[in-house]
Amino acid sequence: MIDAHQHFWRISRGDYSWMDESVARIRRDILPADLAPLAEAAGVSGTVLVQAAPTVEETLFMLSLAQETPLVRGVVGWIDLEGDVSGQLDHIAHPALRGIRPMLQDIEDTEWVLREEVVTGLRQVAAAGLRADALIVPRHFAVITELARRVPELPIVVDHCAKPVFDGGDPGQAWRDGMAALAAHPQISCKLSGLANEYGPGWSAAALRPVFDHVLACFGPQRIMWGSDWPVLELAGDYAGWAACAQEMAADLPKASRDAIFGGTAASFYGL
Template sequence: MIVDAHHHLWRPERGYTWLDDPDLAAIRRPFTPQDLGVELARAGVRHSVLVEGGRCHADEAAEHLGHAADSAANGGPIAGVVAWADVADPDLAATLRAYRGLRGGELLVGVRSQVQGEVDPDYLDRADVRHGLATVAAAGLAFDLVVRVDQLAAAARAAQAVPELRLVLDHLGKPRIDAGEPGLRAWLGPFTELAARPNVTCKLSGMVTEAGAQWTVEGLRPFVAAAVAAFGTDRLMFGSDWPVCLLVADYAGVLDALRQALPPLDPAAVAAVFGATAVRTYGLAAPS
């Protein structure tokens, strides 16, 4: 069983202004649950986690949870939703309660803030943010970390400060894979420090995009090997980052690239990366 722990859906006209960047023209179009179903079926992926897509509005949570409810009712792939929420919002607890009251609210498995958009590399050290992280933990949800490399150290401190919170690092912390060895060196120390926190898991996602149009499996291998060494396979999970990945690779290409980039693993370890870790981390209602 393969679980895609990280993909998006959007309609650009509904507030995804970041897609206005000319370099993103290839993905500036609607991506629907029907489109997703076709991609997953072709790749042999049975379940998935739908992640907020940078709209940064509560209306997106209602839409995504509705997609998940429809999927569950029709035997579709969406097994959980990571919705957007402002982790520094003093009313975060009320927001999370409201999300759970929506149609499909029982499929809310996590939340994410666009921390990567904060200028301050120490944003996660703020008292209001730490309070928000504790609120997410109290709600029984995971918190997805979409952060830059210079924010990884603060992420490690946050993980230590809120040990009851399940933190999920998206895209390996966005290392400069395109920079090769210098990118690996700049990222490895803080990444390893974060991995030392037992309440953190990591998505092997977004790598081809960080590597750029000229990406190769050989270029990915050092980063994947470092992730396996730091986290172990029981804290790593596959994520396609579709449709963002379409800037440089199709869905099947992303899945195949990870299979090739992983070091030799036993069947149980492969099963963890491609499904079991995601099911356990997000508490998905998916068969083991």
């Protein structure tokens, strides 16, 4: 079982600008020793460590943790896609590096990722054998669809099912249409992660099943990977509860499909 999306951080590093009072509960040092017992209890034997700050320095910090933490199978880092991409990739080259994640949700310009220099940078990322995590919200559906058309050689995984907005408990037709459009591109996969935080109080397998069912219908199990989004998950729940919830939603699927969602897809996509 692989957790395809988790974070570590050391607050004194000083580049987690999003950590304000709204996330006070997780504004503390969170390191491999904190995750180890949770992962073991859930049956997780490997993880993908994902960036939480838009700096190369944080990527180097994560790679140093991966070097000494067998649980971490791969790292998704950050580079300035408008800068010297090849130089930055050389600087952070490491066997554990598996992908790059621009923090698109925090960039005001929705179409930033389609800027010529950014697209050129992502082509260099793909040429280096890396992938892209897409940290997006529904306003990005059209641009990620276009990015996939322009850079078909770049494997992309959509984080957190593109953060659906649960209006009255339903993710809405616009979200459904957007996810279907993304899934039409075979290079795009989807992370079953972050949904507890997006739904908020009262989340459950029953409440989240409309999202799960639609993502499954669009992408199929071979392009879906489970992730905890821990420790951000702690703002809405706990590791064991979310793992159990996801497994409950997938309980009626064939074993091969469950194996893909809870490990195989992540291993294949990231080359773990």
